[in-house]
Amino acid sequence: MEIEDLRRIVTLAQHERITDAAAALYITQPTLSRLLARMEDELGTRLFERDAHGARPNPYGEMVLTAARDITQRYDQLRRDLANLLDPEAGTVRLAFLDSISTSLVPRILRAFRLSAPQVRIVLRQGPAHEILRDLASGAVELALSSPRPARPHGWVPLQRQRLVLVVPAGHRLAGRRRVRLDEIGADGIVTVPTGFGFRSQVEELFSAAGVVPEVSFESADLAIVEGLVGAGLGVALLPEQFAGTSNTVGVPLTAAGAQRVVGLTWRTDRTLAPAAARLLTFLREAGPYD
Secondary structure, eight states: OOHHHHHHHHHHHHHOSHHHHHHHHTSOHHHHHHHHHHHHHHHTSOOEEEETTEEEEOHHHHHHHHHHHHHHHHHHHHHHHHHHHTOTTTOEEEEEEOGGGTTTHHHHHHHHHHHHOTTOEEEEEEOOHHHHHHHHHHTSOSEEEESSOOOSSEEEEEEEEEEEEEEEETTOTTTTOSOBOGGGOTTOOEEEOOTTSHHHHHHHHHHHHTTOOOOEEEEOSOHHHHHHHHHTTSOBEEEEGGGTTSSSEEEEEBOSTTOEEEEEEEEETTSOOOHHHHHHHHHHHHHOOOO
16 A cells, blocks of 8 residues: 555545546546555455445545545655755754853854845754753754864864853952962852863863862853852852853953863764755855854
């Protein structure tokens, strides 16, 4: 039994006469009769009652017709969805991104890309870097805006370099400094993201390079909340510069080498991108940095 067989049975039910249905389908009456007989034989029951007035579905036939309509509609939707995915002009891109760039870098990229490809649909998904990599591996997303650069098999296009600063409450003893070393934070606890986050690893590497083992006072997966906790006097934090100053805080530049976060576009190189996703990748490669 094939999809087209199901369509022909639905057409027969609509016309109620084999002659009329065969004409609508541009096939012969014997061909449609043989199709119906073959389907009834395959399913093991009579589906249509034939008489001088035509062919009408019996209760078994109605059950088959309900399923046939559902199957053909789902199949047609599948074909449309696949066509959209495979069309670089009007396909769908599944894009993941870090929570911390949801109101800054992401809108800028989407606005610029929309001008270039107005019919491409983008499905968004946000989360921390380790969840983004998991979604890339499972195929839940095709492209991601993330940090830090992941290991193979991931491609990478750097898009934005964010300077990291020491965020302290306004009035803090280090607030007026032009630069600060990480070993000067003293007994201040740090507020940061949980262990397992890519940004947490970067923060720990910077402190380790300075010979400092800080005491973690609070953790939050949201960098905006981290900044808010600092503003409430609950510790200090290393954050991208753009987060400083929102909640009565001050960002102090660091002397530490490598005190920056690089956000880039990443994807799996062990599989082929759909045309619409490949188009976004090419667009961002050619657009250059968003610093």
